[in-house]
Amino acid sequence: MSKVIEIIDLTLVLQGKTILKIPYFSLDREESIALTGPNGAGKSTFLFVMAALQKPTAGTVSLFGKNVKDHSLLELRRRMAVVFQKPMMFDLTVMENLELGLKYRQINHKEKENKIYHWLEKMRLAHLVKRRARSLSGGEAQRVALAQALILEPEIIFLDEPFANLDKEMRQELIDEIGKTLKAGKITTVMVTHHRMEAAAIADSIYNMEDGEIINREFCN
Amino acid sequence: MELIWDGIVKAIIALVTLDPGIIEVALLTFQVSGAATLLSVLIGIPLGSVLALSQFPGRNVLVSIANFGMGLPPVVVGLWVSIFLWRSGPLGFLNIIYTPYAMIIAQAVIASPIVISLTLAVIQQINPQIRLQLTALGANRTQMAWALVKESRLGLLAAVMAGFGGVISEVGASMMVGGNIKGMTRIFTTATVMEVSKGNFDVAIAFSILLMLLAYVVTAILTAIQQGRNNR
Ligand SMILES: Nc1ncnc2c1ncn2[C@@H]1O[C@H](COP(=O)(O)OP(=O)(O)OP(=O)(O)O)[C@@H](O)[C@H]1O
Ligand SMILES: [Mg+2]
Numbered sequence: 001m002s003k004v005i006e007i008i009d010l011t012l013v014l015q016g017k018t019i020l021k022i023p024y025f026s027l028d029r030e031e032s033i034a035l036t037g038p039n040g041a042g043k044s045t046f047l048f049v050m051a052a053l054q055k056p057t058a059g060t061v062s063l064f065g066k067n068v069k070d071h072s073l074l075e076l077r078r079r080m081a082v083v084f085q086k087p088m089m090f091d092l093t094v095m096e097n098l099e100l101g102l103k104y105r106q107i108n109h110k111e112k113e114n115k116i117y118h119w120l121e122k123m124r125l126a127h128l129v130k131r132r133a134r135s136l137s138g139g140e141a142q143r144v145a146l147a148q149a150l151i152l153e154p155e156i157i158f159l160d161e162p163f164a165n166l167d168k169e170m171r172q173e174l175i176d177e178i179g180k181t182l183k184a185g186k187i188t189t190v191m192v193t194h195h196r197m198e199a200a201a202i203a204d205s206i207y208n209m210e211d212g213e214i215i216n217r218e219f220c221n
Numbered sequence: 222m223e224l225i226w227d228g229i230v231k232a233i234i235a236l237v238t239l240d241p242g243i244i245e246v247a248l249l250t251f252q253v254s255g256a257a258t259l260l261s262v263l264i265g266i267p268l269g270s271v272l273a274l275s276q277f278p279g280r281n282v283l284v285s286i287a288n289f290g291m292g293l294p295p296v297v298v299g300l301w302v303s304i305f306l307w308r309s310g311p312l313g314f315l316n317i318i319y320t321p322y323a324m325i326i327a328q329a330v331i332a333s334p335i336v337i338s339l340t341l342a343v344i345q346q347i348n349p350q351i352r353l354q355l356t357a358l359g360a361n362r363t364q365m366a367w368a369l370v371k372e373s374r375l376g377l378l379a380a381v382m383a384g385f386g387g388v389i390s391e392v393g394a395s396m397m398v399g400g401n402i403k404g405m406t407r408i409f410t411t412a413t414v415m416e417v418s419k420g421n422f423d424v425a426i427a428f429s430i431l432l433m434l435l436a437y438v439v440t441a442i443l444t445a446i447q448q449g450r451n452n453r
Contacts, residue, residue, distance in 0.1 A: 053357055078359040088350045091372055100368070101358040
């Protein structure tokens, strides 16, 4: 299988502190992994490095077989999507928030609408289309952020504690739904989570991080 | 006290009777300051955004120049624009000194730094998470800038109002490059100064009231746009 992410000898130093130290890491196409570890272990930062949102201090990051140093970041980023740990809603309607990434990819109007309604339905957001996104509850905003990423049909998706703000029922429902979607769409997935149950539902294996390093890997069955 | 009363009455009469001389002055005041504000927005919002979003050597110098420019004395602007537009000056061939075009240019020079500086501040204080998220969504530079402008429209409209406020109230520059020619370059501020110098305080008061009214109406419309958008 082809590697969609490959990282060699990565270090990241921010403000004099070593935040990440990863000698080798790779991810195959269609593979799904979870990242776990205590607060401050470097999970979110590692996600940013993989998503080409954070430049490493040293080492190579290759995405889709291309070294990010000598490739158009924009083009690479448009093949991926990120759900942030603290997703921000833009000061627009829910509809317009979902539209953004599609607009940047020049998706035509008809197709855009179809996708938006499809995902509104899937994320139980249909009743909120016209709402100002800033007025949403934490859980609603979280679902908009998920829809905003999935709607782009990325080859790789990065999810940073995507179910953290959801109540138990909604969480279970969405884990099932999103798990299926990711499998069906053959989307390579990296998910940060503190919950083994979530990890097991979505990931093939779990990487444990501590102090900026990967300390072990467990396989789920 | 009587003077003020006379001024108020004159202003009301001018409004009610639509005094053609005064309507002409009002219209020109609005056109010149409106065009200058528009020009400063077209210059200031893109420039301010670029300054806010990029890092290059000399950036801080440019930012401090823009910030300093907010306090440019209109008389100084008037003088320098006159020198450039003077018949023998570098832009003399344009032949626009003592026309409304010269006033628009001078006022735009006054308003642009205001719009640049405030745009810069407004865009820079947007939560960095918003920028990160736009990057992750695949926005290119232009798309990013546009999204941030939309995101900060409240603050940007305030910048536009500040720019408009700066030019509708100035007199020094317009006097010097326009010349306060009746029916041609006379606006409320230059007319007020002239009436005061002639000792016609009641007329001057009437002009000042009409000027404030005009400034208020324009600002109220911009405020309605600003707040209306926000309350939806
Ligand atoms: N820009 C930065 N400058 C300095 N230190 C930073 C910066 N960004 C992150 N860090 C530090 O890097 C470490 C890892 O942060 P990160 O957000 O990746 O942790 P995390 O594993 O996602 O934690 P959590 O479970 O709390 O989300 C933390 O100690 C954090 O303070
Ligand atoms: Mg984190």
